[in-house]
Amino acid sequence: MKAIRVLSPNIIKIEEDPTPRVEKDDEVLIKVKAAGICGSDVSIYRGTSPVATYPRVIGHEFAGEVVETGAAVARVKVGDHVSVNPVCNCGVCKVCLIGRGNVCANLKVLGVHTDGGFREYVTVPEKNVFPVSPDMPWQLASCIEPYTVAAQVVSRGGVAAGDTVLICGSGQIALTILQVCHILGAKCIMTDIIEDRLVRAKEFGAAHVLNSKNEDTVAFVKSLTDGLGCDVAIDAACVGVSLKEAALSVRPAGTVVTMGFHDSQAQITEFTITSRELDIRGTRLNNNKFPQVIQWFEEGKLDPTRIITHHFKFTDIEAALDQLKNDPENTMKIILDF
Numbered sequence: 001m002k003a004i005r006v007l008s009p010n011i012i013k014i015e016e017d018p019t020p021r022v023e024k025d026d027e028v029l030i031k032v033k034a035a036g037i038c039g040s041d042v043s044i045y046r047g048t049s050p051v052a053t054y055p056r057v058i059g060h061e062f063a064g065e066v067v068e069t070g071a072a073v074a075r076v077k078v079g080d081h082v083s084v085n086p087v088c089n090c091g092v093c094k095v096c097l098i099g100r101g102n103v104c105a106n107l108k109v110l111g112v113h114t115d116g117g118f119r120e121y122v123t124v125p126e127k128n129v130f131p132v133s134p135d136m137p138w139q140l141a142s143c144i145e146p147y148t149v150a151a152q153v154v155s156r157g158g159v160a161a162g163d164t165v166l167i168c169g170s171g172q173i174a175l176t177i178l179q180v181c182h183i184l185g186a187k188c189i190m191t192d193i194i195e196d197r198l199v200r201a202k203e204f205g206a207a208h209v210l211n212s213k214n215e216d217t218v219a220f221v222k223s224l225t226d227g228l229g230c231d232v233a234i235d236a237a238c239v240g241v242s243l244k245e246a247a248l249s250v251r252p253a254g255t256v257v258t259m260g261f262h263d264s265q266a267q268i269t270e271f272t273i274t275s276r277e278l279d280i281r282g283t284r285l286n287n288n289k290f291p292q293v294i295q296w297f298e299e300g301k302l303d304p305t306r307i308i309t310h311h312f313k314f315t316d317i318e319a320a321l322d323q324l325k326n327d328p329e330n331t332m333k334i335i336l337d338f
């Protein structure tokens with residue numbers, strides 16, 4: 001079978017690997033049908049990921065068909081269509097035991113710490129596969145994972161009906177967060193420094209948009225909330241200054257959610273946090289969000305086709321990465337077809 005492997009930063013090859021077989025009783029062998037390219041795949045390729053190791057078969061957003069199951073597998077059977085949760089946790093550390101396995105002390109993420117889904121066949125533990133309707137197109141099934149990330153962000157923020165949510169940044173991930181906020185009945189204010197992205201955010205239903213390069217985000221948010229500030233602020237721009245804007249835009253007792261992996265400094269004073277009892281919360285991957293997101297997909301509450309802009313045959317991975325590099329503003333989710 002063919003596998004897309006990043007050998008070292010900036011060197012990607014399609015290699016011929018032996019087709020895996022089920023080796024453990026709880027394993028499932030999946031024939032991969034579609035996979036999405038994520039910003040973190042690109043950062044592993046470019047050598048900027050702080051967590052990846054090499055060589056690595058990348059890809060953590062994928063779906064496929066079950067072709068073999070271990071003796072103890074009961075939840076899925078051969079022929080089922082499944083989406084795969086890339087979060088692999090130990091289940092026994094203190095973090096897992098308090099129900100926070102997405103930040104397990106021994107966390108392994110498929111496509112990051114261990115080989116992922118950009119290959120024709122992959123084995124994964126049964127607990128990581130989630131059946132989807134056989135009517136769901138493969139390209140949509142492969143988008144479930146990025147929406148679990150958005151669902152996690154929104155759940156960490158405690159977003160509720162009637163809330164006003166500031167989303168700093170209007171890129172593709174921010175738009176998925178917007179879509180999830182809408183399901184929950186919250187309205188969103190979105191910022192960016194690129195005008196085209198703000199136009200798109202409006203098309204996706206953002207209540208208000210602001211170019212934060214030209215205007216003051218904090219003053220704008222306060223003007224829309226009777227001077228109080230928004231209920232939840234999500235930093236999806238992740239550029240340091242955006243975290244400061246988020247913290248200053250949120251109301252007293254509000255929640256700020258951080259998503260970035262960079263190490264630039266955000267100039268937030270302790271006073272900002274203490275005086276208003278802010279909750280500043282990180283969010284990572286997803287914690288048991290697959291069933292909820294699959295239900296939203298199947299009920300038609302989420303429309304992932306709106307973020308899919310390109311398709312490539314998986315063997316054209318280099319062309320797909322070039323597309324992302326050369327035309328980032330017109331490229332949201334790229335699906336690799338297997």
Ligand SMILES: [Zn+2]
Pocket residue numbers: 038039040060061146
């Ligand atoms: Zn991703």
Ligand SMILES: [Zn+2]
Pocket residue numbers: 089090091092093094095096097101104105106107
């Ligand atoms: Zn653990």
